[in-house]
Amino acid sequence: MSETSTMSKDATIVVVGAGFAGLSAASSLLHAGFQNVKVLEANARVGGRVCTTKPFKENVIELGANWIHGQQKNPVFQLAKKHNLLAEKSLLDRDKSSRDYFFKDGGKHLSEDLADPVTSLFEKLLTKANEDELGRKYRDMSRGDYLDVAFAKSRLAGSEDGSRIFEWCKRNECSNEAASSLFEVAASQLSEYSDLGGEFYNPLGSRGYQAILDILLKGVPSEIILTNKPVKRIQWDLNKKSQGAESREMSHPVKIICENDETFEADHVIVTVSLGVLKRQAGAMFEPGLPKCKMDAIETLGFGTVDKIFLRFSKRFWPEDCAGIQLVWDEGPEDKAIYDSQNEGDGWKKTWFKKICGFDTVARHPTVLCGWITGREALHMETLQDSDVRDTCVKLLRSFTGWSVPEVSQVLISRWGHDPRVFGSYSYIPKRVNGVRRQKALGAALPDLEESEPLQVLFAGEATHVNFYATTHGAYLSGIREAQRLINHYIK
Structure with missing residues (x-):
């Protein structure tokens, strides 16, 4: 001073x-x-773009930023830790014991033995995508193209369901990139983005x-x-x-x-x-x-859009160990052929809901699920009535899981893409x-x-x-x- x-x-x-x-x-x-x-x-x-609300009684909902990304030398993490603002240990332990449930349309549950190797391979391929040598090799490719080429060389590519889960991985990654498609994102980031050490998703x-x-x-x-x-x-x-x-x-x-x-x-x-x-x-x-x-x-x-669809149900209908209900399509929007066929025209608007990765559980809200959607499909979703989005989501949950899904008592939808003070997410x-x-x-x-x-x-x-x-x-x-x-x- x-x-x-x-x-x-x-x-x-x-x-x-x-x-x-x-x-x-x-x-x-x-x-x-x-x-x-x-x-x-x-x-x-x-x-x-930090927007903490309390629409469902006493506990908070994050309409915007959700986690602190990384720990080592992260000033936001250090600030939260210093003031005891991180999630309680019990919540973190519960997260470690839970798992994602993968379903195909029609109610087929895909086993962990199939899903885990695919999601693990996807993470390894993403890590390689940021290495300098790979960056030079694939400099002019999109990330979606690079991932498809790399996955085709693996033994998992021979499984039809494995390929469909890999499409889900790409669709899910779109929420990290705030992009309409990984076919529009650099194969390597061509930047110096740094993943800080320690746990990547740190809940508050x-x-x-x-x-x-x-x-x-x-x-x-x-x-x-x-x-x-x-x-x-x-x-x-x-x-x-x-x-x-x-x-x-x-x-x-x-x-x-x-x-x-x-x-x-x-x-x-x-x-x-x-x-x-x-x-x-x-x-x-x-x-x-x-x-x-x-x-x-x-x-x-x-600069892309990531939106959240919060659904509060009259009662919980998913298992205690379920961290999220993930939707696997036979023809998902991150399939190269589907992406190419929908690159022109507005046909994709009829299937906007296929961009929803799935519905994750929400901390401290035992009857709430959060759906994630990105890109142009998210922008289109923002133009629809809350009731239309709600009904579409309930239909998805019923058709994919086959479970008895109760009615939604409340719905809350972010609309960052049409917010005139932001026009997107990140x-x-x-x-x-x-x-x-x-x-x-x-x-x-x-x-x-x-x-x-x-x-x-x-x-x-x-x-x-x-x-x-x-x-x-x-x-x-x-x-x-x-x-x-x-x-x-x-x-x-």
Whole structure:
């Protein structure tokens, strides 16, 4: 704190967005001694793509971020562990003793002896996909094509049911990539994404992600967070423009204009809106316009939709050791032939429900299942009535399991793809896209340090993090990165 100059304390900084990136940026700046910091949030609530709710009585449901991914050197995991926010040991032990039930349409239950070797092979192939040597070999292939080629060489490919389970694995992986299909994702990530050591899916305790959000909010006074302030335009380099027109200095080089025309002047603005928002609005949001390299990054990086369908039943109908009911189709959407045949036209809309991987149990909710759906099928699902989605899901559960499935008492559906403050869920690397180069361009500050008034517009958010994109810790660290960029600028 003492290292920062007096000038840094007087610098006016506006952070656009109160998600993990925006809050970590604001907290870091305040801790370093900056005194004029404001956070503009478009929604009435803070948290961004972290959205913890309580629709089914007392226990929480995560409409957005669900887990902490990885443990070693993960600041979000460390924060949760420090404050005892992780799931109780009893819940973790229960998860280890449960298993997925795989069913084919028509009620055929597929045994663990068949499912386990296929899912294990799939995980091994994914690990190899990120190795440098393989990345060079399959650089121009999609991940779906690479997986099909690799699986065809295994002894499991001779089993028809094994091939169908492998299709389910690819469909399930789409939720990790937020993609419409693995045939649209890079075979190797062509990036430097890092899986942190330790357990990958770390569940949170009874207060969910809201508990971590509350910890972050303790570092940011509530009076500097202004909600219901959607930004429509960011004008920058105003001093240069003013000198050319009227030969006078503006008090600040940046002006942020909200949708209600309320304005905020700043020396620096940290933009943490989603890549989905940038794809829709970047062309009109910035004045002057963004440089070509940044616009190219916005256009070429992928940003997909992952939705959840929560079904609360009148009573539990699945076995105690069932962690999820997984749906295996004879002709699933991740079959190459099916994908190719549906690449043009709207025929896939008639079978949108085939993109649902299955229905997983939900911690602390003994009568609730959660269905996962991604990509264009998720976007189409979002346009349907809740009752239509509910009825379709019940039909699937009955036809696949043959069990006596009771009526649904409540349904809750996320609709991230049509949320005008997000337009999707998280980023991915499409095939033939150099992830590192595009992500670095997306995260570059404007103007750069060679200019007379540098670092006017800075960018944070999960899509800007080369190592940890698509994660909450990636978003969190990107906010700290941009705050530190400003801190270093004023220390010099």
